[in-house]
Amino acid sequence: xxxxxxxxxxLYSLETPKIKLGLERVQSLLDKIGNPxxxxxxxxxxxxxxxxSVCAMIFYVLKEAGYKVGLYTSPHLKKFNERIRIGDNxxxxxxxxxxxxxxxxxxxxxxxxxxxxxxxxxIAFMHFKEKNVDFVVLEVGLGGRLDATNVVIPLLSVxxxxxxxxADLLGNTIEKIAFEKAGIIKQxxxxxxxxxxxxxxxxxxxxxxxxxxxxxxxxxxxxxxxYLNGEFQQENKDVALTAIDKLTRYNSIKINKxxxxxxxxxxxxxxxxxxxxxxxxxDCAHNPSxxxxxxxxxxxxxxxxxxxxxxxxxxxxxDKDSQKMLKIINPLVSAIIFTKSKxxxxxxxxxxxxxxxxxxxxxxxxxxxIENPEKSLNYAKKIANENDLVVVAGSIYxxxxxxxxxx
Numbered sequence: 001x002x003x004x005x006x007x008x009x010x011l012y013s014l015e016t017p018k019i020k021l022g023l024e025r026v027q028s029l030l031d032k033i034g035n036p037x038x039x040x041x042x043x044x045x046x047x048x049x050x051x052x053s054v055c056a057m058i059f060y061v062l063k064e065a066g067y068k069v070g071l072y073t074s075p076h077l078k079k080f081n082e083r084i085r086i087g088d089n090x091x092x093x094x095x096x097x098x099x100x101x102x103x104x105x106x107x108x109x110x111x112x113x114x115x116x117x118x119x120x121x122x123i124a125f126m127h128f129k130e131k132n133v134d135f136v137v138l139e140v141g142l143g144g145r146l147d148a149t150n151v152v153i154p155l156l157s158v159x160x161x162x163x164x165x166x167a168d169l170l171g172n173t174i175e176k177i178a179f180e181k182a183g184i185i186k187q188x189x190x191x192x193x194x195x196x197x198x199x200x201x202x203x204x205x206x207x208x209x210x211x212x213x214x215x216x217x218x219x220x221x222x223x224x225x226x227y228l229n230g231e232f233q234q235e236n237k238d239v240a241l242t243a244i245d246k247l248t249r250y251n252s253i254k255i256n257k258x259x260x261x262x263x264x265x266x267x268x269x270x271x272x273x274x275x276x277x278x279x280x281x282x283d284c285a286h287n288p289s290x291x292x293x294x295x296x297x298x299x300x301x302x303x304x305x306x307x308x309x310x311x312x313x314x315x316x317x318x319d320k321d322s323q324k325m326l327k328i329i330n331p332l333v334s335a336i337i338f339t340k341s342k343x344x345x346x347x348x349x350x351x352x353x354x355x356x357x358x359x360x361x362x363x364x365x366x367x368x369x370i371e372n373p374e375k376s377l378n379y380a381k382k383i384a385n386e387n388d389l390v391v392v393a394g395s396i397y398x399x400x401x402x403x404x405x406x407x
Contacts, residue, residue, distance in 0.1 A: 004093040007100045008080055010149070015114040017346075019169060021146035025108070026118040026276035030151060032106040033122070036129035040070075042152045043247065046140040046181045047160025049290050049386070050236045053228070053269045054160050057240035058247075059137045061263030065255045070128040070136040072149070077271055077400040084124045086131055091123075117141050121148040143170050145183020155251055157184045157191045157212070158243045160236070162199035163289030165236060166319065178202035185212050190246050192217060194239040217242045223264050228345045230273035231300065232293045237264055269399050271399045273297055276406060279384055280377070282399050288321050291328040294393055298332055301389075308387040309334035311366075311380045315373065318347045325394065326356050335366035335383060339376040341397035363403045373398055 030037055030345060043058055045051045062069045068087065081090035103122055107114055110293040114122075121141075127134050138154070140147045143166065153371035162178045170180045185191050185203075187210045193203055194217040207214040217239040225233060241260065248255055272342050273283050273294070285294040310332045317321045336356065338349035349369040356367065366383065370376035380390045392399060 003097050003106050006076075007097055011100075011119060014113065014119070020115045021143065021169065023045070023146060023148070025112055025114045026121060026148040027151055028108070029103065029106055029114050029118065029122050030125065030399060033103060033126065036125040037152050038131050040125065040136045040152065041134065041251075042136045042138045042154040043156050043158065043243065044138050044140070044149065044152060044184050045158040045160070046144040046147075046184050047158075048163040048165050048181075048287065049285075049293065050160040050176075050194070050232070050239070051139055051158075053157060053233060053236040053267075053272060054243070055137045055139045056269040057237060057264055057267045058158075058243055059082035060267040061240070061244050061255065061260050062135055062137070064263035064266065065253075065259040067134040068132070070124070070131070070133040072124045072128075072136065073119070073139040074080070074120070074141050075396055075400070077396070077403050083120060084127055086128070091127055095127060096123065099126045102126070102156065102353045115148070116317055118148045140181075140184060142166060143180040145180045147184075150184055153186050154184070154189055156243060156247050157186065157189055158239065159184070159191065159193040159195055159203060159248055160239055161289070162195045162203075163287065164321065165287045165289070168319070170319075174198045175202050179206070184208040185210050187211060190215065190250055192239060192243045192246055194235060213246075215242060215246055218245075221310060222381075223261060223290050225267060227267050227268045228272065230293075230297045232297060234271070240264070271396075271403060279386075279388060280381065280390045280392070282402065284396045284399050285393045286317065286320060286323045286395050288328060291325045291393070293389075295332060298389075298391065305389070307389045308385065309385050309389075311335040311337075311374070311388055313337050313339060313376050313380050313390065313392040314352065314394040315339045315341050315349070316340075316347050316352060316394040317343065317345045319345060320347075322347060322352060323355050323359070325361055326352070330356075330359050333360065333365055334388070335368075335380070337368045337370050337376045337380055339370055339373045339398065341373065341394070341395050341401050343397040344396065346395065373402050376407070377384045377402060 059071045084091040170177045182203045190213045192215045338352040340346040
């Protein structure tokens with residue numbers, strides 16, 4: 001256990017404020033350990049929002065069909081092991097240590113040192129190969145073209161949707177961001193997308209240039225989830241089911257309708273529009289597109305549940321368009337408590353308050369700073385009446401930190 005703590009401490013030490021994109025470092029590492037990624041049958045998923053939910057849905061359907069399925073996602077909510085799983089089992093601490101010690105001699109000790117994400121991705125590939133999985137559902141970390149996961153030749157590529165995010169790294173227009181996300185499209189490999197407008201036009205051009213059959217997400221009948229909430233998950237379900245449809249069509253995989261419906265119904269993807277109590281909702285919305293979806297869902301449930309006031313607990317990362325996010329939810333805010341996750345890129349609550357003061361001029365709005373997330377949530381619950389809803393959003397790291405102490 002101590003060995004694992006040291007390994008994770010070392011891995012986290014490789015995280016830097018400036019994200020290292022590029023395939024050279026991870027490919028060099030994979031080459032030295034025998035290229036486990038080449039033996040994996042992957043479904044590769046990119047997009048601005050919803051890619052984690054889509055990954056989870058595809059994973060649960062394949063699992064329900066009796067396949068041995070690996071799932072690689074990021075970031076984690078409560079602990080590192082969540083990033084890498086096979087079936088019902090997260091990677092064990094002793095397995096993390098085992099793979100890391102195999103990789104360690106090949107990690108470059110210089111300015112070209114592999115990043116936290118690149119080493120984690122390598123561990124995932126090793127684990128999935130060693131355990132001989134039938135399929136891997138692989139979520140892109142950031143972007144697509146230069147993301148460490150983009151060393152695979154997938155059975156199928158999936159691009160959920162495209163919105164403005166990480167403009168400093170991916171480009172300052174929808175077309176540029178779509179170009180980066182569409183970097184996961186490979187020669188002759190089918191692509192499924194839920195993208196629209198200019199983003200879709202860019203994806204179409206790239207798919208055509210690579211002779212990759214492109215399919216738009218079809219509308220399927222509504223499925224009532226056992227564990228997921230929100231109408232937006234129906235759109236994610238449409239992308240996931242279109243992906244399953246094309247996966248079976250191109251790869252002689254047999255998955256019947258019963259397995260598909262059961263897999264979708266059973267899908268668990270925590271902290272996505274999740275009620276953790278009657279009047280506390282947590283959501284991992286962490287960019288403007290996510291906040292638009294959150295706002296739409298809150299307006300829907302306000303009518304359904306006869307909610308009087310929304311009390312927000314908000315913490316946002318410094319690389320996000322905080323001002324735009326706050327503008328989106330402003331019409332719904334009765335009270336807002338600004339806080340911050342323990343992540344080093346978390347924006348100071350004071351900065352968020354100053355931004356919000358320029359947007360919200362209502363004297364009736366309660367605005368407060370409580371740096372500790374747990375205390376901020378407790379305060380929000382304390383001032384909430386029976387017909388009010390507390391909403392925690394803004395950062396996956398914020399929600400994940402709270403999950404560790406409240407669930």
